[in-house]
Amino acid sequence: MNSKRILNIALGAYVGAIFVFVFAPIVFSVVFSFNSQRFPTIPLGSFSTEWYVKILNDPDIWKAALNSLIVSSSTAVIATVLGFCTAYSDFRYNFRFKGPYIALILLPPTIPLIIMALAMLAWLSKLGISGQLWSVVIAHSVLTAPFAMAIIRLRLNQMDPDLESASWNLGGSEWATMRYVIIPFCKPAIISGLCLAAAVSFDEFAVSWFVSGLNKTLPVVILEIVQGNIDPQVNAIGTFVFFTSMTLVILAQIFFVQRQIKSTKS
Amino acid sequence: MLIKKIQKINVYAMTWRLPIIVWQLLFFVGPVIFMIAMSFFLVKNYRMTEAFEFVNWSKMFSKNYFWDSYLHTVTIASVSTVFAMIIAFPASFALAFKASEKLRRWAIFLLIIPFFTSYLVRTFSWFVILSENGVVNALLGYIGFGPYTMLNTNFGTLVGYMTLTLPLVVILQTITMASIDRTLIEAARNLGCKPLATIWRVIIPLSKAGLIVAAIFCFILSFGDFVAPFYLGGSQEPTLPILILDTTKSGQQWPRAAVVAIVMMITLFSVAFIGIALAYRKKAKK
Numbered sequence: 363m364n365s366k367r368i369l370n371i372a373l374g375a376y377v378g379a380i381f382v383f384v385f386a387p388i389v390f391s392v393v394f395s396f397n398s399q400r401f402p403t404i405p406l407g408s409f410s411t412e413w414y415v416k417i418l419n420d421p422d423i424w425k426a427a428l429n430s431l432i433v434s435s436s437t438a439v440i441a442t443v444l445g446f447c448t449a450y451s452d453f454r455y456n457f458r459f460k461g462p463y464i465a466l467i468l469l470p471p472t473i474p475l476i477i478m479a480l481a482m483l484a485w486l487s488k489l490g491i492s493g494q495l496w497s498v499v500i501a502h503s504v505l506t507a508p509f510a511m512a513i514i515r516l517r518l519n520q521m522d523p524d525l526e527s528a529s530w531n532l533g534g535s536e537w538a539t540m541r542y543v544i545i546p547f548c549k550p551a552i553i554s555g556l557c558l559a560a561a562v563s564f565d566e567f568a569v570s571w572f573v574s575g576l577n578k579t580l581p582v583v584i585l586e587i588v589q590g591n592i593d594p595q596v597n598a599i600g601t602f603v604f605f606t607s608m609t610l611v612i613l614a615q616i617f618f619v620q621r622q623i624k625s626t627k628s
Numbered sequence: 629m630l631i632k633k634i635q636k637i638n639v640y641a642m643t644w645r646l647p648i649i650v651w652q653l654l655f656f657v658g659p660v661i662f663m664i665a666m667s668f669f670l671v672k673n674y675r676m677t678e679a680f681e682f683v684n685w686s687k688m689f690s691k692n693y694f695w696d697s698y699l700h701t702v703t704i705a706s707v708s709t710v711f712a713m714i715i716a717f718p719a720s721f722a723l724a725f726k727a728s729e730k731l732r733r734w735a736i737f738l739l740i741i742p743f744f745t746s747y748l749v750r751t752f753s754w755f756v757i758l759s760e761n762g763v764v765n766a767l768l769g770y771i772g773f774g775p776y777t778m779l780n781t782n783f784g785t786l787v788g789y790m791t792l793t794l795p796l797v798v799i800l801q802t803i804t805m806a807s808i809d810r811t812l813i814e815a816a817r818n819l820g821c822k823p824l825a826t827i828w829r830v831i832i833p834l835s836k837a838g839l840i841v842a843a844i845f846c847f848i849l850s851f852g853d854f855v856a857p858f859y860l861g862g863s864q865e866p867t868l869p870i871l872i873l874d875t876t877k878s879g880q881q882w883p884r885a886a887v888v889a890i891v892m893m894i895t896l897f898s899v900a901f902i903g904i905a906l907a908y909r910k911k912a913k914k
Contacts, residue, residue, distance in 0.1 A: 370726060373718060373719075373721070373722035373726055374722065374726075376718050376719055376722065377719045377722050377723060377727075377735070380715070380716070380719045380794065380798065381735075381738070383790070383791075383794065384739065384742055384791070384794060384795055385742070386753075386757070387749075387750035387751075387753035387754050387757070387791060388742065388745065388750060388753070390753050390756070390757055390763065391749055391750070391752070391753040394753070394756060401756075401759075401761060402756055402763075403761050403762055403763055403765075403766050404763050404766040404767060405766075443647070444647055444648050444651055447643075447644045447645070447647045447648055448644075448647075448648045450644045451641070451644045451645040451648075454641075454644075455641055455645070457645070463645075463648075463649070466648065466649065466652045466656070466657075467648050467652060469656070470656055472848060472900075473660075473852075473893065473896075474848070474851065474852020474853070474869065474892065474896070475852065476852060476854050476869040476872050476873065476889075477663075477852065477872070477889040477892060477893060478659075480663060480872055480876055480882070480885055480886065480889050481659035481660050481662065481663040481889070482655075482659050483876070483882075484659065484662055484663055484666050484882055484886070485655075485658055485659035485662045485663070486659075488662060500655050501655070503651070503655075504651070504652065504655050504656050507648070507651075536640045537640070558744070561744040562744060565744065565745060565746040565747070565748075567746075567748050568854070572876070581746060581748055584746070584748055584749060584752070585748060588748070588752050588755075588859065592755070592756060592759075596749065596752050597749075597752075597753070599749075600746060600748075600749030600752065600753070603745075603746045603749060604745050604746060604749065607744050607745050607746065608741055608744075608745060610744070611740065611741055611744045611745075612741070615737060615740070
Protein backbone atom coordinates (compact mmCIF):
# COMPACT_ATOMS: atom_id res chain seq x y z
CA MET A 363 0.00 0.00 0.00
CA ASN A 364 2.78 2.36 0.98
CA SER A 365 4.84 1.61 -2.10
CA LYS A 366 1.78 2.34 -4.22
CA ARG A 367 1.62 5.80 -2.66
CA ILE A 368 5.28 6.43 -3.34
CA LEU A 369 4.72 5.38 -6.93
CA ASN A 370 1.81 7.79 -7.27
CA ILE A 371 3.86 10.64 -5.84
CA ALA A 372 6.73 9.80 -8.19
CA LEU A 373 4.37 9.77 -11.17
CA GLY A 374 2.91 13.09 -10.09
CA ALA A 375 6.38 14.60 -9.82
CA TYR A 376 7.19 13.21 -13.27
CA VAL A 377 4.13 14.87 -14.81
CA GLY A 378 5.20 18.07 -13.04
CA ALA A 379 8.68 17.79 -14.55
CA ILE A 380 7.21 17.41 -18.04
CA PHE A 381 5.13 20.54 -17.52
CA VAL A 382 8.19 22.40 -16.27
CA PHE A 383 10.07 21.38 -19.41
CA VAL A 384 7.20 22.43 -21.67
CA PHE A 385 6.60 25.77 -19.98
CA ALA A 386 10.17 26.68 -18.99
CA PRO A 387 11.02 28.40 -22.28
CA ILE A 388 7.80 30.42 -22.13
CA VAL A 389 8.31 31.47 -18.50
CA PHE A 390 12.00 32.28 -18.99
CA SER A 391 11.27 34.31 -22.07
CA VAL A 392 8.88 36.47 -20.06
CA VAL A 393 11.30 36.75 -17.12
CA PHE A 394 14.25 37.61 -19.37
CA SER A 395 12.23 40.29 -21.13
CA PHE A 396 12.15 42.26 -17.84
CA ASN A 397 15.77 41.56 -17.01
CA SER A 398 18.53 44.14 -17.38
CA GLN A 399 21.24 41.67 -18.44
CA ARG A 400 22.19 41.37 -22.04
CA PHE A 401 23.09 37.69 -21.58
CA PRO A 402 20.47 36.58 -19.08
CA THR A 403 21.44 33.93 -16.52
CA ILE A 404 21.09 33.12 -12.84
CA PRO A 405 21.36 35.14 -10.59
CA LEU A 406 19.04 37.47 -12.47
CA GLY A 407 19.94 41.11 -13.01
CA SER A 408 17.69 43.94 -11.95
CA PHE A 409 14.16 44.59 -13.16
CA SER A 410 14.16 46.63 -16.32
CA THR A 411 11.76 47.69 -19.04
CA GLU A 412 14.66 48.69 -21.27
CA TRP A 413 13.86 46.11 -23.98
CA TYR A 414 10.22 47.12 -24.14
CA VAL A 415 11.13 50.78 -24.45
CA LYS A 416 13.51 49.81 -27.21
CA ILE A 417 10.95 47.91 -29.25
CA LEU A 418 8.24 50.53 -28.66
CA ASN A 419 10.53 53.12 -30.19
CA ASP A 420 11.33 51.01 -33.20
CA PRO A 421 9.15 51.90 -36.21
CA ASP A 422 10.08 48.63 -37.96
CA ILE A 423 8.56 46.66 -35.10
CA TRP A 424 5.37 48.72 -35.23
CA LYS A 425 5.16 48.13 -38.96
CA ALA A 426 5.66 44.39 -38.45
CA ALA A 427 3.07 44.28 -35.68
CA LEU A 428 0.56 46.00 -37.92
CA ASN A 429 1.37 43.56 -40.73
CA SER A 430 0.89 40.62 -38.37
CA LEU A 431 -2.43 42.00 -37.24
CA ILE A 432 -3.67 42.44 -40.80
CA VAL A 433 -2.45 39.01 -41.88
CA SER A 434 -3.83 37.09 -38.91
CA SER A 435 -7.24 38.75 -38.93
CA SER A 436 -7.71 38.35 -42.69
CA THR A 437 -6.47 34.78 -42.50
CA ALA A 438 -8.89 34.04 -39.67
CA VAL A 439 -11.89 35.25 -41.66
CA ILE A 440 -10.99 33.38 -44.86
CA ALA A 441 -10.01 30.19 -43.03
CA THR A 442 -13.17 30.19 -40.94
CA VAL A 443 -15.44 30.76 -43.94
CA LEU A 444 -13.72 27.91 -45.80
CA GLY A 445 -13.77 25.74 -42.68
CA PHE A 446 -17.47 26.38 -42.10
CA CYS A 447 -18.43 25.54 -45.68
CA THR A 448 -16.47 22.30 -45.57
CA ALA A 449 -17.69 21.28 -42.13
CA TYR A 450 -21.31 21.88 -43.17
CA SER A 451 -20.89 19.96 -46.44
CA ASP A 452 -19.41 17.07 -44.53
CA PHE A 453 -22.19 17.17 -41.93
CA ARG A 454 -25.08 17.50 -44.33
CA TYR A 455 -24.18 15.59 -47.48
CA ASN A 456 -22.86 12.27 -48.60
CA PHE A 457 -21.27 12.40 -51.98
CA ARG A 458 -18.72 10.64 -54.13
CA PHE A 459 -15.05 11.28 -53.40
CA LYS A 460 -15.88 12.52 -49.93
CA GLY A 461 -12.67 10.98 -48.57
CA PRO A 462 -10.38 12.90 -50.94
CA TYR A 463 -12.56 15.98 -50.36
CA ILE A 464 -11.93 15.89 -46.60
CA ALA A 465 -8.26 15.01 -47.14
CA LEU A 466 -7.92 18.11 -49.32
CA ILE A 467 -8.61 20.37 -46.36
CA LEU A 468 -6.96 18.28 -43.62
CA LEU A 469 -3.63 17.52 -45.33
CA PRO A 470 -1.78 20.85 -45.34
CA PRO A 471 -0.79 20.94 -41.63
CA THR A 472 0.82 17.50 -41.90
CA ILE A 473 3.26 18.69 -44.55
CA PRO A 474 6.42 20.27 -43.13
CA LEU A 475 6.23 24.05 -43.20
CA ILE A 476 9.54 24.39 -44.99
CA ILE A 477 8.14 22.37 -47.90
CA MET A 478 4.90 24.36 -47.97
CA ALA A 479 7.01 27.51 -47.85
CA LEU A 480 9.07 26.51 -50.89
CA ALA A 481 6.02 25.34 -52.85
CA MET A 482 4.06 28.49 -52.02
CA LEU A 483 6.97 30.77 -52.88
CA ALA A 484 7.49 29.12 -56.26
CA TRP A 485 3.79 28.97 -57.15
CA LEU A 486 2.92 32.49 -56.00
CA SER A 487 5.95 33.89 -57.86
CA LYS A 488 4.78 32.04 -60.94
CA LEU A 489 1.35 33.69 -60.58
CA GLY A 490 3.08 36.99 -59.92
CA ILE A 491 1.58 37.53 -56.49
CA SER A 492 4.42 36.75 -54.11
CA GLY A 493 6.10 39.27 -51.83
CA GLN A 494 2.88 40.88 -50.70
CA LEU A 495 0.94 40.78 -47.50
CA TRP A 496 -1.95 38.97 -49.06
CA SER A 497 0.34 36.26 -50.41
CA VAL A 498 0.95 35.46 -46.75
CA VAL A 499 -2.81 35.57 -46.12
CA ILE A 500 -3.43 33.08 -48.96
CA ALA A 501 -0.77 30.68 -47.70
CA HIS A 502 -1.91 30.95 -44.09
CA SER A 503 -5.55 30.35 -44.88
CA VAL A 504 -4.59 27.02 -46.49
CA LEU A 505 -2.67 26.09 -43.33
CA THR A 506 -5.31 27.19 -40.81
CA ALA A 507 -8.62 26.26 -42.47
CA PRO A 508 -8.40 22.68 -41.08
CA PHE A 509 -8.38 23.96 -37.50
CA ALA A 510 -11.51 26.03 -38.08
CA MET A 511 -13.12 23.15 -39.95
CA ALA A 512 -12.41 20.66 -37.17
CA ILE A 513 -13.85 22.79 -34.40
CA ILE A 514 -17.00 23.73 -36.37
CA ARG A 515 -17.48 20.10 -37.37
CA LEU A 516 -17.36 19.09 -33.69
CA ARG A 517 -20.05 21.66 -32.93
CA LEU A 518 -22.26 20.42 -35.78
CA ASN A 519 -21.99 16.94 -34.30
CA GLN A 520 -23.86 18.20 -31.28
CA MET A 521 -26.72 19.52 -33.38
CA ASP A 522 -29.86 17.46 -33.58
CA PRO A 523 -30.16 16.66 -37.33
CA ASP A 524 -33.94 17.00 -36.97
CA LEU A 525 -33.50 20.66 -36.15
CA GLU A 526 -32.77 21.44 -39.78
CA SER A 527 -35.75 19.49 -41.13
CA ALA A 528 -38.00 21.01 -38.47
CA SER A 529 -37.14 24.42 -39.81
CA TRP A 530 -37.89 23.29 -43.38
CA ASN A 531 -41.24 21.84 -42.28
CA LEU A 532 -42.13 25.14 -40.72
CA GLY A 533 -41.67 26.73 -44.13
CA GLY A 534 -38.12 28.00 -43.86
CA SER A 535 -36.07 27.74 -47.03
CA GLU A 536 -32.64 26.14 -46.89
CA TRP A 537 -31.02 29.56 -46.97
CA ALA A 538 -33.24 30.83 -44.18
CA THR A 539 -32.51 27.73 -42.14
CA MET A 540 -28.83 28.33 -42.61
CA ARG A 541 -29.22 31.96 -41.59
CA TYR A 542 -31.51 31.51 -38.59
CA VAL A 543 -30.78 27.99 -37.32
CA ILE A 544 -27.39 26.61 -38.31
CA ILE A 545 -25.19 29.69 -38.14
CA PRO A 546 -26.55 30.78 -34.73
CA PHE A 547 -26.05 27.24 -33.45
CA CYS A 548 -22.44 27.21 -34.69
CA LYS A 549 -21.64 30.70 -33.50
CA PRO A 550 -19.43 29.72 -30.53
CA ALA A 551 -17.46 27.32 -32.73
CA ILE A 552 -17.16 29.98 -35.42
CA ILE A 553 -15.68 32.39 -32.89
CA SER A 554 -13.35 29.65 -31.60
CA GLY A 555 -12.35 28.92 -35.17
CA LEU A 556 -11.55 32.57 -35.82
CA CYS A 557 -9.39 32.71 -32.68
CA LEU A 558 -7.51 29.48 -33.44
CA ALA A 559 -6.81 30.40 -37.05
CA ALA A 560 -5.63 33.84 -35.96
CA ALA A 561 -3.38 32.31 -33.30
CA VAL A 562 -1.73 29.90 -35.75
CA SER A 563 -1.26 32.61 -38.32
CA PHE A 564 0.11 35.09 -35.78
CA ASP A 565 3.06 32.79 -34.87
CA GLU A 566 3.81 31.26 -38.23
CA PHE A 567 7.30 32.17 -39.44
CA ALA A 568 8.53 29.73 -42.10
CA VAL A 569 5.96 30.33 -44.83
CA SER A 570 5.75 34.04 -43.95
CA TRP A 571 9.51 34.35 -44.22
CA PHE A 572 9.53 32.84 -47.70
CA VAL A 573 6.57 34.62 -49.26
CA SER A 574 6.32 37.95 -47.44
CA GLY A 575 9.19 39.68 -49.24
CA LEU A 576 9.73 43.05 -47.66
CA ASN A 577 6.41 43.07 -45.82
CA LYS A 578 7.71 41.36 -42.70
CA THR A 579 5.43 40.05 -39.99
CA LEU A 580 6.52 39.93 -36.33
CA PRO A 581 7.74 36.30 -36.39
CA VAL A 582 9.86 37.09 -39.45
CA VAL A 583 11.42 40.04 -37.63
CA ILE A 584 12.16 37.73 -34.68
CA LEU A 585 13.74 35.22 -37.04
CA GLU A 586 15.99 37.88 -38.51
CA ILE A 587 17.06 39.23 -35.12
CA VAL A 588 17.75 35.72 -33.82
CA GLN A 589 19.96 34.99 -36.81
CA GLY A 590 22.19 37.88 -35.82
CA ASN A 591 22.93 37.41 -32.17
CA ILE A 592 21.55 37.15 -28.66
CA ASP A 593 19.35 40.18 -28.39
CA PRO A 594 16.93 40.42 -25.46
CA GLN A 595 14.57 42.44 -27.62
CA VAL A 596 13.46 39.06 -28.91
CA ASN A 597 12.18 38.19 -25.45
CA ALA A 598 10.16 41.38 -25.31
CA ILE A 599 8.64 40.86 -28.76
CA GLY A 600 8.23 37.18 -27.96
CA THR A 601 6.39 37.94 -24.73
CA PHE A 602 3.98 40.14 -26.65
CA VAL A 603 3.48 37.43 -29.28
CA PHE A 604 3.01 34.75 -26.59
CA PHE A 605 0.36 36.70 -24.78
CA THR A 606 -1.49 37.55 -27.95
CA SER A 607 -1.67 33.97 -29.18
CA MET A 608 -2.29 32.53 -25.72
CA THR A 609 -5.20 34.92 -25.23
CA LEU A 610 -6.62 33.82 -28.57
CA VAL A 611 -6.26 30.11 -27.75
CA ILE A 612 -7.77 30.52 -24.30
CA LEU A 613 -10.66 32.56 -25.74
CA ALA A 614 -11.21 29.82 -28.31
CA GLN A 615 -11.36 27.15 -25.62
CA ILE A 616 -13.60 29.18 -23.32
CA PHE A 617 -16.10 29.87 -26.09
CA PHE A 618 -16.15 26.29 -27.19
CA VAL A 619 -16.20 24.56 -23.82
CA GLN A 620 -18.68 26.92 -22.16
CA ARG A 621 -21.24 26.49 -24.89
CA GLN A 622 -20.77 22.77 -24.76
CA ILE A 623 -21.58 22.72 -21.06
CA LYS A 624 -24.56 24.99 -21.65
CA SER A 625 -25.99 22.84 -24.39
CA THR A 626 -25.55 19.60 -22.46
CA LYS A 627 -27.40 21.17 -19.56
CA SER A 628 -30.39 22.36 -21.57
CA MET B 629 -41.08 21.16 -61.15
CA LEU B 630 -39.00 18.27 -59.89
CA ILE B 631 -36.03 19.17 -62.06
CA LYS B 632 -36.21 22.71 -60.85
CA LYS B 633 -36.12 21.50 -57.26
CA ILE B 634 -33.08 19.30 -57.85
CA GLN B 635 -31.25 22.21 -59.44
CA LYS B 636 -32.13 24.39 -56.49
CA ILE B 637 -30.77 21.86 -54.05
CA ASN B 638 -27.59 21.62 -56.06
CA VAL B 639 -26.99 25.35 -55.99
CA TYR B 640 -27.31 25.30 -52.24
CA ALA B 641 -25.11 22.24 -51.83
CA MET B 642 -22.46 23.55 -54.18
CA THR B 643 -22.30 26.89 -52.39
CA TRP B 644 -20.92 25.03 -49.40
CA ARG B 645 -18.99 22.32 -51.18
CA LEU B 646 -17.15 24.24 -53.88
CA PRO B 647 -15.22 27.02 -52.07
CA ILE B 648 -12.72 24.72 -50.43
CA ILE B 649 -12.26 22.66 -53.61
CA VAL B 650 -11.46 25.75 -55.67
CA TRP B 651 -9.29 27.32 -52.95
CA GLN B 652 -7.26 24.18 -52.22
CA LEU B 653 -6.79 23.33 -55.89
CA LEU B 654 -5.48 26.83 -56.50
CA PHE B 655 -3.36 27.27 -53.41
CA PHE B 656 -2.54 23.79 -52.12
CA VAL B 657 -2.60 21.24 -54.94
CA GLY B 658 -1.33 23.90 -57.36
CA PRO B 659 1.81 24.74 -55.37
CA VAL B 660 2.63 21.10 -54.67
CA ILE B 661 2.27 20.04 -58.31
CA PHE B 662 4.21 23.07 -59.48
CA MET B 663 6.99 22.19 -57.04
CA ILE B 664 7.18 18.70 -58.52
CA ALA B 665 7.30 20.18 -62.03
CA MET B 666 9.89 22.70 -60.89
CA SER B 667 12.29 19.92 -59.95
CA PHE B 668 12.72 19.34 -63.70
CA PHE B 669 13.32 23.00 -64.57
CA LEU B 670 16.70 24.49 -65.45
CA VAL B 671 18.53 27.40 -63.88
CA LYS B 672 20.54 29.52 -66.30
CA ASN B 673 22.23 32.75 -65.24
CA TYR B 674 20.33 32.71 -61.95
CA ARG B 675 17.03 32.55 -63.81
CA MET B 676 14.70 29.61 -63.79
CA THR B 677 13.57 28.37 -67.20
CA GLU B 678 10.81 25.84 -67.71
CA ALA B 679 12.12 22.57 -69.05
CA PHE B 680 11.90 18.83 -68.54
CA GLU B 681 15.38 17.70 -67.61
CA PHE B 682 16.57 15.28 -64.94
CA VAL B 683 19.70 17.24 -64.27
CA ASN B 684 18.62 18.48 -60.80
CA TRP B 685 17.77 14.97 -59.72
CA SER B 686 21.02 13.48 -60.95
CA LYS B 687 23.04 16.37 -59.49
CA MET B 688 21.48 16.02 -56.05
CA PHE B 689 21.60 12.22 -56.01
CA SER B 690 25.29 12.19 -56.96
CA LYS B 691 26.26 14.48 -54.08
CA ASN B 692 27.57 12.84 -50.97
CA TYR B 693 26.37 15.67 -48.75
CA PHE B 694 22.81 15.02 -49.83
CA TRP B 695 22.92 11.38 -48.72
CA ASP B 696 24.80 12.25 -45.51
CA SER B 697 22.17 14.82 -44.74
CA TYR B 698 19.39 12.37 -45.54
CA LEU B 699 20.81 9.72 -43.24
CA HIS B 700 21.43 12.24 -40.49
CA THR B 701 17.90 13.63 -40.70
CA VAL B 702 16.23 10.22 -40.66
CA THR B 703 18.43 9.13 -37.75
CA ILE B 704 17.89 12.17 -35.57
CA ALA B 705 14.15 12.30 -36.29
CA SER B 706 13.90 8.60 -35.34
CA VAL B 707 15.89 9.16 -32.16
CA SER B 708 13.64 12.12 -31.37
CA THR B 709 10.55 9.96 -31.90
CA VAL B 710 11.82 7.17 -29.64
CA PHE B 711 12.79 9.69 -26.93
CA ALA B 712 9.51 11.56 -27.09
CA MET B 713 7.47 8.35 -26.93
CA ILE B 714 9.45 7.03 -23.94
CA ILE B 715 9.67 10.34 -22.05
CA ALA B 716 5.97 11.06 -22.57
CA PHE B 717 4.75 7.60 -21.61
CA PRO B 718 4.92 7.74 -17.78
CA ALA B 719 3.28 11.16 -17.80
CA SER B 720 0.54 10.06 -20.17
CA PHE B 721 0.06 6.90 -18.11
CA ALA B 722 -0.36 8.96 -14.93
CA LEU B 723 -2.75 11.38 -16.63
CA ALA B 724 -4.78 8.57 -18.17
CA PHE B 725 -5.09 6.27 -15.15
CA LYS B 726 -4.21 8.16 -11.98
CA ALA B 727 -5.62 11.63 -12.62
CA SER B 728 -9.28 12.56 -12.25
CA GLU B 729 -11.32 13.39 -15.32
CA LYS B 730 -11.17 17.07 -14.42
CA LEU B 731 -7.41 17.13 -13.89
CA ARG B 732 -6.90 15.33 -17.18
CA ARG B 733 -9.00 17.93 -19.02
CA TRP B 734 -6.95 20.68 -17.46
CA ALA B 735 -3.67 19.03 -18.34
CA ILE B 736 -4.72 18.64 -21.97
CA PHE B 737 -6.00 22.23 -22.02
CA LEU B 738 -2.60 23.44 -20.81
CA LEU B 739 -0.68 21.23 -23.22
CA ILE B 740 -2.62 22.61 -26.19
CA ILE B 741 -1.40 26.15 -25.43
CA PRO B 742 2.29 25.71 -26.41
CA PHE B 743 1.20 24.22 -29.71
CA PHE B 744 -0.22 27.61 -30.66
CA THR B 745 2.57 29.77 -29.25
CA SER B 746 5.70 30.83 -31.03
CA TYR B 747 8.04 27.88 -31.40
CA LEU B 748 10.70 30.29 -32.59
CA VAL B 749 10.73 32.29 -29.37
CA ARG B 750 10.69 29.11 -27.29
CA THR B 751 13.74 27.91 -29.20
CA PHE B 752 15.50 31.21 -28.66
CA SER B 753 14.68 30.89 -24.97
CA TRP B 754 16.34 27.45 -24.88
CA PHE B 755 19.30 28.95 -26.68
CA VAL B 756 19.79 31.39 -23.81
CA ILE B 757 18.99 28.83 -21.08
CA LEU B 758 21.37 26.19 -22.43
CA SER B 759 24.26 28.46 -23.34
CA GLU B 760 27.67 28.21 -21.70
CA ASN B 761 26.77 30.87 -19.10
CA GLY B 762 23.07 30.10 -19.13
CA VAL B 763 20.63 29.13 -16.41
CA VAL B 764 21.22 25.38 -16.57
CA ASN B 765 24.99 25.68 -16.31
CA ALA B 766 24.66 28.24 -13.50
CA LEU B 767 22.43 25.85 -11.55
CA LEU B 768 24.79 22.94 -12.18
CA GLY B 769 27.66 25.17 -11.09
CA TYR B 770 26.08 25.57 -7.63
CA ILE B 771 26.31 21.82 -7.06
CA GLY B 772 29.78 21.62 -8.52
CA PHE B 773 29.20 20.39 -12.06
CA GLY B 774 29.83 21.70 -15.49
CA PRO B 775 29.88 23.88 -17.37
CA TYR B 776 28.73 21.67 -20.20
CA THR B 777 28.47 22.54 -23.85
CA MET B 778 24.90 21.86 -24.80
CA LEU B 779 24.44 24.15 -27.76
CA ASN B 780 25.59 23.19 -31.23
CA THR B 781 25.29 19.53 -30.34
CA ASN B 782 22.74 16.84 -31.11
CA PHE B 783 21.58 17.25 -27.53
CA GLY B 784 20.59 20.83 -28.33
CA THR B 785 18.71 19.70 -31.42
CA LEU B 786 16.87 17.07 -29.38
CA VAL B 787 15.84 19.61 -26.71
CA GLY B 788 14.33 21.66 -29.53
CA TYR B 789 12.53 18.65 -31.00
CA MET B 790 11.17 17.72 -27.57
CA THR B 791 9.83 21.26 -27.12
CA LEU B 792 8.02 20.87 -30.40
CA THR B 793 6.74 17.31 -30.03
CA LEU B 794 6.29 16.44 -26.34
CA PRO B 795 3.02 18.34 -25.75
CA LEU B 796 1.38 16.70 -28.76
CA VAL B 797 2.71 13.23 -27.92
CA VAL B 798 1.52 13.46 -24.31
CA ILE B 799 -1.93 14.60 -25.47
CA LEU B 800 -2.28 11.81 -28.02
CA GLN B 801 -0.96 9.11 -25.68
CA THR B 802 -3.19 10.29 -22.83
CA ILE B 803 -6.34 10.36 -24.94
CA THR B 804 -5.59 6.93 -26.36
CA MET B 805 -4.92 5.30 -23.01
CA ALA B 806 -7.80 7.06 -21.26
CA SER B 807 -10.20 5.49 -23.72
CA ILE B 808 -9.15 1.91 -22.94
CA ASP B 809 -11.89 -0.17 -21.34
CA ARG B 810 -11.00 -0.21 -17.62
CA THR B 811 -12.62 -3.59 -17.01
CA LEU B 812 -10.02 -5.25 -19.24
CA ILE B 813 -7.24 -3.87 -17.05
CA GLU B 814 -9.01 -4.95 -13.89
CA ALA B 815 -9.54 -8.39 -15.37
CA ALA B 816 -5.83 -8.70 -16.07
CA ARG B 817 -5.01 -7.65 -12.52
CA ASN B 818 -7.55 -10.07 -11.05
CA LEU B 819 -6.05 -12.87 -13.08
CA GLY B 820 -2.72 -12.16 -11.40
CA CYS B 821 -1.01 -9.99 -13.97
CA LYS B 822 1.73 -7.84 -12.37
CA PRO B 823 1.50 -4.05 -12.86
CA LEU B 824 4.40 -3.80 -15.32
CA ALA B 825 3.18 -6.82 -17.23
CA THR B 826 -0.27 -5.21 -17.38
CA ILE B 827 1.25 -2.19 -19.05
CA TRP B 828 3.28 -4.26 -21.46
CA ARG B 829 0.73 -6.95 -22.32
CA VAL B 830 -2.61 -5.20 -21.92
CA ILE B 831 -2.35 -1.42 -22.06
CA ILE B 832 0.21 -1.04 -24.84
CA PRO B 833 -1.37 -3.57 -27.21
CA LEU B 834 -4.82 -2.03 -26.64
CA SER B 835 -3.58 1.47 -27.38
CA LYS B 836 -1.24 0.47 -30.20
CA ALA B 837 -3.04 2.35 -32.97
CA GLY B 838 -3.08 5.61 -31.04
CA LEU B 839 0.53 5.23 -29.98
CA ILE B 840 1.62 4.65 -33.56
CA VAL B 841 -0.27 7.76 -34.69
CA ALA B 842 1.51 9.76 -31.98
CA ALA B 843 4.87 8.41 -33.17
CA ILE B 844 4.07 9.27 -36.80
CA PHE B 845 3.22 12.86 -35.87
CA CYS B 846 6.37 13.11 -33.80
CA PHE B 847 8.49 11.87 -36.69
CA ILE B 848 6.84 14.26 -39.17
CA LEU B 849 7.37 17.25 -36.88
CA SER B 850 11.02 16.44 -36.13
CA PHE B 851 11.85 15.48 -39.70
CA GLY B 852 10.51 18.73 -41.11
CA ASP B 853 11.74 21.20 -38.50
CA PHE B 854 14.60 23.51 -39.39
CA VAL B 855 14.61 25.71 -36.29
CA ALA B 856 15.96 23.27 -33.70
CA PRO B 857 18.83 21.86 -35.79
CA PHE B 858 19.67 25.34 -37.04
CA TYR B 859 19.71 27.33 -33.78
CA LEU B 860 20.32 24.66 -31.15
CA GLY B 861 22.16 22.06 -33.19
CA GLY B 862 24.47 24.53 -34.88
CA SER B 863 23.78 23.00 -38.31
CA GLN B 864 27.31 21.69 -38.83
CA GLU B 865 25.55 18.57 -40.01
CA PRO B 866 22.72 20.13 -42.00
CA THR B 867 19.39 18.34 -41.94
CA LEU B 868 17.25 18.21 -45.08
CA PRO B 869 15.11 21.23 -44.09
CA ILE B 870 18.30 23.28 -43.64
CA LEU B 871 19.45 22.06 -47.04
CA ILE B 872 16.19 23.36 -48.56
CA LEU B 873 16.66 26.64 -46.76
CA ASP B 874 20.24 27.13 -47.93
CA THR B 875 19.52 26.07 -51.49
CA THR B 876 16.51 28.36 -51.78
CA LYS B 877 17.69 31.40 -49.88
CA SER B 878 21.31 31.71 -50.87
CA GLY B 879 21.74 29.83 -54.10
CA GLN B 880 18.54 30.67 -55.99
CA GLN B 881 18.56 26.99 -56.84
CA TRP B 882 14.84 26.44 -56.37
CA PRO B 883 14.69 23.33 -58.58
CA ARG B 884 17.28 21.54 -56.42
CA ALA B 885 15.47 22.59 -53.26
CA ALA B 886 12.35 21.09 -54.85
CA VAL B 887 14.20 17.78 -55.29
CA VAL B 888 15.03 17.73 -51.58
CA ALA B 889 11.44 18.64 -50.68
CA ILE B 890 10.03 15.84 -52.84
CA VAL B 891 12.41 13.30 -51.33
CA MET B 892 11.26 14.47 -47.89
CA MET B 893 7.60 14.12 -48.80
CA ILE B 894 8.09 10.63 -50.21
CA THR B 895 9.89 9.64 -47.01
CA LEU B 896 7.15 11.05 -44.80
CA PHE B 897 4.37 9.40 -46.80
CA SER B 898 6.18 6.06 -46.62
CA VAL B 899 6.63 6.37 -42.86
CA ALA B 900 2.99 7.34 -42.36
CA PHE B 901 1.80 4.57 -44.66
CA ILE B 902 3.89 1.87 -43.00
CA GLY B 903 2.89 3.12 -39.55
CA ILE B 904 -0.82 3.10 -40.32
CA ALA B 905 -0.58 -0.31 -41.97
CA LEU B 906 1.18 -1.60 -38.85
CA ALA B 907 -1.46 -0.14 -36.55
CA TYR B 908 -4.24 -1.59 -38.65
CA ARG B 909 -2.69 -5.05 -39.03
CA LYS B 910 -2.32 -5.58 -35.28
CA LYS B 911 -5.88 -4.52 -34.73
CA ALA B 912 -7.24 -6.92 -37.33
CA LYS B 913 -5.29 -9.81 -35.85
CA LYS B 914 -6.90 -9.34 -32.47
